[in-house]
Amino acid sequence: MALTEAEIGELPGRFATAAAAVAAAGFGGVQVHAAHGYLLSEFLSPRANRRDDVYGGSAERRARLLLDIIAAVRAATGPGFAVAVKLNSADFQKGGFAFEDSLQVARWLEAAGVDLIEISGGTYEQPRLLGVEGLEPAEEQAVAASTRAREAYFVDFALAMRESVKVPLMVTGGFRTLAAMEQALAEGVDLIGLGRPLCVQTDGPARLLAGADSLPSYEVGLGLLPKPLRFLRGSKLLRTLDTFGTMYWFYAQLDLLGKEGHARPALSSFAASRRIEGLQKQLLAARRG
Structure with a gap:
């Protein structure tokens, strides 16, 4: 409407x-x-x-x-x-x-x-x-x-x-x-x-100003598909789903920064997706009140 x-x-x-x-x-x-x-x-x-x-x-x-x-x-x-x-x-x-x-x-x-x-x-x-x-x-x-x-x-x-x-x-x-x-x-x-790098390395700009030549590309290697199945990224549908799984990983890092004060770079995309889905369910439940 x-x-x-x-x-x-x-x-x-x-x-x-x-x-x-x-x-x-x-x-x-x-x-x-x-x-x-x-x-x-x-x-x-x-x-x-x-x-x-x-x-x-x-x-x-x-x-x-x-x-x-x-x-x-x-x-x-x-x-x-x-x-x-x-x-x-x-x-x-x-x-x-x-x-x-x-x-x-x-x-x-x-x-x-x-x-x-x-x-x-x-x-x-x-x-x-x-x-x-x-x-x-x-x-x-x-x-x-x-x-x-x-x-x-x-x-x-x-x-x-x-x-x-x-x-x-x-x-x-x-x-x-x-x-x-x-x-x-x-x-x-x-x-x-800067966006995604700061979801984990929050002092990234300070590092660059201090002489670092780059920031980490955390998105490389992330995705819902396990490594043996990543050849399936040739499919637009699966590649899109994999991309959104990567987005959830960054969302989860922001949630961790807020709640625990630090990120978890070793967190898997699957675990991150489960975490964000859980937060979404909590939000919906709170709205229903």
Whole structure:
């Protein structure tokens, strides 16, 4: 069931309330997540957004909710509080949010006064954010690629966006070596984002600054399929399931960090998946109350 216009109209205020609470707690900024197929990403995507009211149709209408949220958050927190947006470079799905759409939304966000745009991409149907392809063929984007292979997924999109906007740009996804990070910065990226390595090695940035040349690639070798059966990853379905098993491993590490104060790198993907499934059951039971 689709949200009503009245329900959508309440959302900017909810985001603003959350941002104000974060500011009152002493944080210096927030990021509004408008990528990866979540709610705001769905509004931006012509594939997902089939509305025929003021929130659907043209790119401007599809971006209205995001821009209303940015305005509400800024009004609730003031000019000294940083407001960032995570934005898909594309969702890589036929009929979906394309790079041309992303460029236009980035221009609107810059005009709205955001302090930073983080470039990502994909959805959980087409998980380019994890460096893999989904079950459907990916809808590739016409972006000039570097002549050399990159370990990070979205650097070329950020460099192409840099030609259209001056707002600081951040790239997250795939960075492991200091050399790749320094190269991206030298080419025009303003900020490097790190995700999966920090789910285990929480002091990763300090290690890089102290002279380490890379961070661990924990995802290599992970998966639900045992080693003798990993040849089955040739099947898109099994490869996708294996990828989500790897995601659960990182979720479990975050849970362990919160509850025990340390990660468990030796944890198997199967044990991690069982742990997360158990947490999901607890959450559902609590909701039923």
